[in-house]
Amino acid sequence: MRFYKIQLLMLLIALISTVSLQAEDGSQLWLRYDRVSKEVAARRTISNQSNHVSAQLAAQELADYWSGQHVELVLDNQKRDLKDGFQINGNHEKLHVIAYQPVGLLYGAYHLLQKQQMGKKISDPIAIAEVPTFDLRVLNHWDNLDRTVERGYAGHSLWLWEDLPSKISPRYEHYARANASIGINTVVLNNVNASPQILTAAYLEKVKVLADVFRPYGIQVYLSANFSSPAIIGGLSDSDPLRKEVQDWWSLKAKEIYALIPDFGGFLVKANSEGQPGPQDYGRTHADGANMLADALKPFGGIIMWRAFVYNPTIEDRAKQAYSEFVPLDGKFRDNVIVQTKNGAIDFQPREPFHPLFGAMKKSNQMVEFQITQEYLGFSNHLVYLAPLFKETLDADTYAHGAGSTVAKMTDGTYHAQAKSAIAGVANIGEDTNWTGHHFAQANWYAFGRLAWNHTLSSSAIADEWIRATFNNEEDFVTPVKEMMLTSREAAVNYMMPLGLHHIFAFDHHYGPEPWGDIAGARPDWMPWYYHNASSDGLGFDRTKTGSNAVAQYNQPLRDIYSDAATCPETLLLWFHHLPWSYSMRNGNSLWDELCYHYDAGVQEARDFQKQWNGLEGYVDKERFSDVQQRLAIQAHDAVWWKDAVLLYFQTFSNQPIPSGVAQPIHRLEELKKIKLHLNHHN
Structure with a gap:
C-alpha cells in the first residue's frame, strides 16, 4: 500500500511540475x-x-x-x-x-x-x-523600409510597411505595451541611415497608423530624416540649409507631418558620417543643419536629435573627431536641438571610456546613445547582460563641474536646464517570436528602459526584477542566474578584448575575431591594426601626448590619470597606451602573460555559464531552457575561437610562450585566418 502511495505522490509531483513548467516561447x-x-x-x-x-x-x-x-x-x-x-x-x-x-x-x-x-x-x-530621471526615453530602431534591420539579430522589422496603413499587426500594440511597462515613451521608427522615402506622403500615412496605436501607451513617434530629402524627394537643386528654398521645404514638410500626427516628436539625424549627406556638403556646420530643421519644427513643439557620431578617414585618431567638430559649436544649437552622443568615442565597443563630449559641451543639450542590440557582443548568440555597461557610462565622472559631474547628471538636466532631457538605445527587437532572438537579450531591452526611468537603479536590482518576471521567483534559480548575468559583460570583455583593446573584429559583420584584418582599399580606421598597433615593440593605441593626445579632450584629473600608465585603469590601459610586451602590470605579470590570463578567464567563465544553466533545467520550461542551452554552447565555442585567434596572432609579435597556467590553443593560426563568415547583419 505504501508503495502505491509513493507512486501516486511522485505522479502528482510530476503533474504539478508539468503544469507549472508549461511550454513558453518568450x-x-x-x-x-x-x-x-x-x-x-x-x-x-x-x-x-x-x-x-x-x-x-x-x-x-x-x-x-x-x-x-x-x-x-x-x-x-x-x-x-x-x-x-x-x-x-x-x-x-x-x-x-x-x-x-x-x-x-x-x-x-x-x-x-x-x-x-x-x-x-x-x-x-x-x-x-x-518620477523619471529622463524626459524622453528613446528606442532607436535601425529598421529599413525593406524590413531588413541594420545590426538586427532577431529577424526582420516589426513594421509591415507593405500592409500599412490598411492592415495593422497585433504585435504593434504588444510592442507598445511592453515599452510602456518599463517607461519607454519615444520610438524612432527607421534607420539613422535613412531613406528619404519615409518622408513621402504615402509613408507618412503609414507612420500615422503606428502613431495612433502607440499613443494610448504614452509613446511618441520620431523619424530618422535624410538630410538630402529636399533634393531627392522634393526636386530641389540641393539641400543647402542656409538656402531659403530648402528651409521652406522643411517647414512645409513639418506642417504636412503635424497635420497627420499632431504629437509627432521630431527628427533624428545622422549627417556627414559614414557617407551620409549633411550640411558640411555645402560648407556649413552641424549647427547650421540642426538649427534649420529645429526652426521648421519649433512652431509645433518638435525636437531635433542630432547625432555626434562623425568620423572620416583622414583624422589621426578617429576617437577625436566628434570632439573636434562639436565643441567649437557648443552653445550655438537651438534649444530644441539635442546632440545625441554615443557612450564611447569609437563605436559601441565591449568597453570604452565615456565619450569626452559629455564633459566638454556645457552649453548644449546632450543625450547619451547606447546600443541594446549586440553588434559587437556576439549578436543574439551570446548572453551579455548590458546593464553594467550602461551603468559604467552613466556613473562615469566627467569632472565638467567638479567631482560628481557624472554622464547621467550631464544629460538628465542636473547641470544643464534643457527643455527635454533624453536618453536613447538602439533597439534589439525584431519579428522573432521572442522579440530579441536570445531569450536573455530581452533583459537588455528591459534594463535600458528601467535605467532610462531611473538611472540610479543597480544592475543587480534590475536583473532581479527581470528574472522573476520572465522566469520565476525561486531563489535557487534567481541567485545563480543573476550571478551569470552580472558577470557576463566582463566575461565577454575578457574573451574578446580585455585591457582596453578595441575594434579587432572581423570586417563588416563584427561577429568574430580578425586582428590580422586588412582589406585592400578599405579606409584605415575600419581595420583592426589601426587600433591594436601590434608590433615587436608592444601593443595598444598611444593616446597620450606622445601619440594622438586624445587624453587632452578629458577634464582634469582624468587627463593626468589616463596619461600615466601607472594610474590609468588597467581595464583601459591599451586604449590609451602602447606598451611593451614585457610591461609589468600591477599584479607583477607581464602585459603578455596578463593578456593570456584574461582570455583564458573569459573562456572559463563562458563554460561556467553552461554548467550553471545545465543545473537549472527543473526551473525552466523545456523550450526556453533548450534554446538558451544551445546558445550558451555557441558562446563557449566562440570564446575559444576568440582566445586562440587573438593570442596566436599577437604571439607572432610578442614571440613569447603562452603561460603554463593557460589552456594552450586548439587551433592553428593559418586555419583561423581562413574562416570567412558570410553573415548578413540585416537579419
Missing part, C-alpha cells in the same frame, strides 16, 4: 501576468474617473491582473512635479494611484503589477513616488 517577455479569477475580481474594485485612453488602459490592466486591494486611479493637475511619473499611497484596504498626466496612471498600474509578479508585499501604509 513572446510575453516580462509581462507574464496571471489573469485574476472572477472571485478575486468580485472582492476588489478598480476605480477610475478619467476618460483618457491611457487611464482607461491602466484601469483595464489592473482589472485583469491585480489581485490585491481596491485601487483608485486619480489625475491631479496640481502634481506638475510628477511629470509623467506617479505616486501610490494607501493601505492594505485601498490604494490610490495619483498622476499628473494620464500615462502616469498606466506607469503606476504596471508598477503595482510588477511588485505583485515579484511576490513583494505592498507595505502598510504605502508611500511610493516615481
